[in-house]
Amino acid sequence: MNIHTYEKAWLVAAMVLIVGFIATITYGAVGPGIAMIDDDAGSIDPNEISDHERFGETGVEHLGGNEYEVNVVAQAWSYSPSEIEVPAGSEVTFYVTSRDVTHSFTVVGTNVNTMVVPGQISEMTVQFDEPGEYGILCNEYCGEGHHTMEGLLTVVP
Ligand code: CUA
Structure with a gap:
């Protein structure tokens, strides 16, 4: 009992x-x-990146005023585009996705540091006031070329 x-x-x-x-x-x-992903801006089929309205053509897009969009595709072991140029005083929204494995999109010296997961779109917005050069690098180990995965963001006067 x-x-x-x-x-x-x-x-x-x-x-x-x-x-x-x-x-x-x-x-x-x-x-x-x-938060592992700063802002999840939706999903994407990694096999259809080339036909995607946003990522079919990567690079900087001027929305008007001081607003810019930058569409970036990460893949082993590079970013497309690898060089980004925006004017000082611009408000830049990055959209980043991966073609293969998990990478990161990290702009050194800023708060842009997001995981880039295949199938997902990461989004983050940053204000660039001062001209300067910022290194872009991958913080997620993604294979033998991981340490060579880099880019450059230039804020021009
Ligand atoms: Cu890509 Cu590490």
Whole structure:
């Protein structure tokens, strides 16, 4: 009789623990924890990048005023385009996706540092006030050429 009660109690305790763990993991994934992708701007079929309206033609697009869009495709082991030029005072929104494996798109000296996952589009907006040169590099290990994966962003006066 007593054993039965104990079993029930343990069963309930175990269930509470399991639900608790799942809730913690779920909260960690979708809650205000560490965002692995800065902003998810949707999904994309990596096989259809060449035909994609945004990534079919990579590079800088002037939207008007001081607003620019930069569409970047990452692949082992380069960025397309590898050189980006925007004027000082511009507000630049980057859209980045990967053709093959997971890379990162990191603009050194800025807060642009996003994972680039095949099948997903990463988006982030930055204001570039001062002219200067910023290195672009990959922070996610992506194979033997990982350390050679780089680009250059120039903010011209
Ligand atoms: Cu791409 Cu490391």
